[in-house]
Structure formats: structure tokens, C-alpha cells
Amino acid sequence: MGTFFSETGWLCLTVTAVLGAVILCKLKKNHRQEGRKMVCLAGLWGGACLLSLSLFWGLILFSLSCFLMYAYFSGQEFLPVDQKAVLITGGDSGIGHALSKYLDKLGFTVFAGVLDEKGSGAEELRRTCSKHLSVLQLDITNSQQIRDAHSKVMEKVQNRGLWAVVNNAGILGFPIDGELIPMTQYKRCMAVNFFGAVEVTKAFLPLLRKSKGRLVNISSMAGGVPMEKMAAYSSTKAALTMFSAVMRKELSKWGVKVSVIQPGSFQTNIAGTSDLWDKLEKNILDDLTPNLQEDYGQDYILKQRSFLKFMSNSSEPDVSPVLLDVQHAISAKSPYAFYTPGKMSFLWLCFASFSPTVLFDYFSKSSHSFTRGMPRALSKANWKNEAM
Known part of the structure; x- marks a missing residue:
């Protein structure tokens, strides 16, 4: 023995x-x-x-x-690049722009879909990237542009096929209480962040099934962590996350691997320009009913612009963690189903999923202690007595 x-x-x-x-x-x-x-x-x-x-x-x-x-x-070993073709939406700026450049340097054949093919972002891609990168006019809310992009991709890749689609395009909307967000903003966020990604996916899935390639959807930590002022954006990203999970199961029999990226806060142009915020703010003020005008007040709405400064101060300027995760999702032999780049993003998602609601609400309120004022009715000293 x-x-x-x-x-x-x-x-x-x-x-x-x-x-x-x-x-x-x-x-x-x-x-x-x-x-x-x-x-x-x-x-x-x-x-x-x-x-x-x-x-x-x-x-x-x-x-x-x-x-x-x-x-x-x-x-976790990476497959050879071999000029595999990848379609990226939202390549005008931010993560989509940086990702287009990054994958081009790695040797991928990149199709960068942009909202404005004559804009500065598109011109920079043409100027700085290799001949293997093509800029495509692609407003993902426009069915005809999606069909045109599909035809151009087919014409160039021919028998090589399309290896990956990265649904990156997205918008934030105006961050404010969900009761104040006009239905037009809810519908616009859903059209870009969810329905646009779904339509692009459906258009290019036959090519992905043929190559047994990859579908990568850029969601957000906000799609799994409830955040104040983000009702429209978070709802659409939650829908995209669930869509990705369902497609992962359905496409596995075809050999297509599906991943969803849920980044934390990174400095991008998703919030839009100051002119766009002026327009969104005006839409909110014009949409107010007399009751909402009385309860919230115009001053409260105007103070919500401070969220821009908060986003800038709390966001990470280096987007390389997102780029590395997307590279892994499209290149690894066995990619992950979920990626959570960014500081604390994984912990926040776990905390939101598994902790008691009371505990989560307390800590999330404490960690976001910045103030953007109080609605007019709540700032009245006798409001609670009136409510009783």
C-alpha cells in the first residue's frame, strides 16, 4: 500500500x-x-x-x-488574423473610431460604418488607416443604408466571407428623471441602441453563419445596473444584453459565437455635442405638462446639464480595455459570453444582481452623492405634510 x-x-x-x-x-x-x-x-x-x-x-x-x-x-489562444473581415458600426468617433484603427493595425479587413461618410471622423479613418479599411455610409436606423452596406461588403469579401460584426453605434439621450424624458427620446434611443443593432445583425447573420464567425454587441454596465437619470439609455442597453444572450444560445448550433461587452464609464462622444444638448433640453421643456412644470420646475431641469461635467470627471480616458476585450471576443478560440471592461464595472454588475435591493439602493445613492438640485415640489418645507 x-x-x-x-x-x-x-x-x-x-x-x-x-x-x-x-x-x-x-x-x-x-x-x-x-x-x-x-x-x-x-x-x-x-x-x-x-x-x-x-x-x-x-x-x-x-x-x-x-x-x-x-x-x-x-x-484563449488567438486565431490567426489572415485579413479576416470585420464590420464595425458607429465608427465616426469614440470606441468605434478607436476600434476601427486598432483592428486595422492588427491586420483585419475593416468595414467602418459611419453616420456621416463626409465627416471628420470618416476622413481621419481614410487618411490614417491602411487600404484594407473601407468607410461605409451606415445610419443603422436607415434600412436602405443597411442594405447598401451589405451589398458593398459582399462585393469586397466575396468568397472570403465576413468574420465578425461589432454593433457599437449608440446614443445616450438627455440624462434626466424618466418621467420627464419625452417619448420621442425613448423611441430614438430604442431605434439606435436596440432596433438598429438587431436589424444590422439580421442583415449580416447569413454571412456570419457561413464563416462560423463572431457577433459582438457593445452594451453597457448601465444595462445591468439601475442608474438614476438613465431610464431611456439603460432600458435599451438591457434589451441589447438580453438579445445577445438569446442569440448566443440560438446561434451556437451554427458555430457562431456571440459576446456582449458591458463597459463601465469611458470618455467617448456618446453624450453628443452642446448643440444637441440644447435641442434635447428644449424638447423636454416644450413637452412638460402644467403639472410637471409645477412639480419639477424649469430650474431643476436646467441643472441637469451638470451631468456632463460629472461624466467627464468620472470616466476613464483610456479606452484600450474595451479594445482588448473586443479583440479577444473576435479572435480567441473560446471567447467569453460577457466582458466587463472598466474599473468596478464587474463588481457593480455582480452587486446589482445578487445583493438585496435595499442594500444596493443605499450604496448606489452613497457612491453617486453628486447633486443636481431637487424638484421644486420636494424642495418645499411643507411638501411631506401636504402629501400626508
């Missing part, structure tokens, strides 16, 4: 050492934060096994964990 235990123990130890060495070699090629986290967890698990169990069973379980780690890292 002692001889058997000794021989088996040495065999397990040898297997563990070999697998560990292979994992470390793979880790050197894998610079993602998740890889380092997995190794740390495996180390803690192995230590717990060796301390709590006999040497024999500890080595058995630790060898098994090393094998699972090896299988995990094998799936």
Missing part, C-alpha cells in the same frame, strides 16, 4: 509539474487580467487541497485543477 501510494503520488506530482510549466508558458503569452486571476485562484485551490486533504488526494485534485487550467488557456 505504501509503495502504491508513493508511486501514485510521484506520478501526480510529475503531472502537476508538467501542466504547471505549460500553464506558465501560456500565461506569458496571455496578458489579460483574467488569466492572472485564474492562476491565483488555482494556486489558492491547490494550497487548500494540500493542506486540508492527504497528500495523495491533494495531489489528485491539484492535478485536476491544473488540467482544467490548461484546457482554459488552450481556448
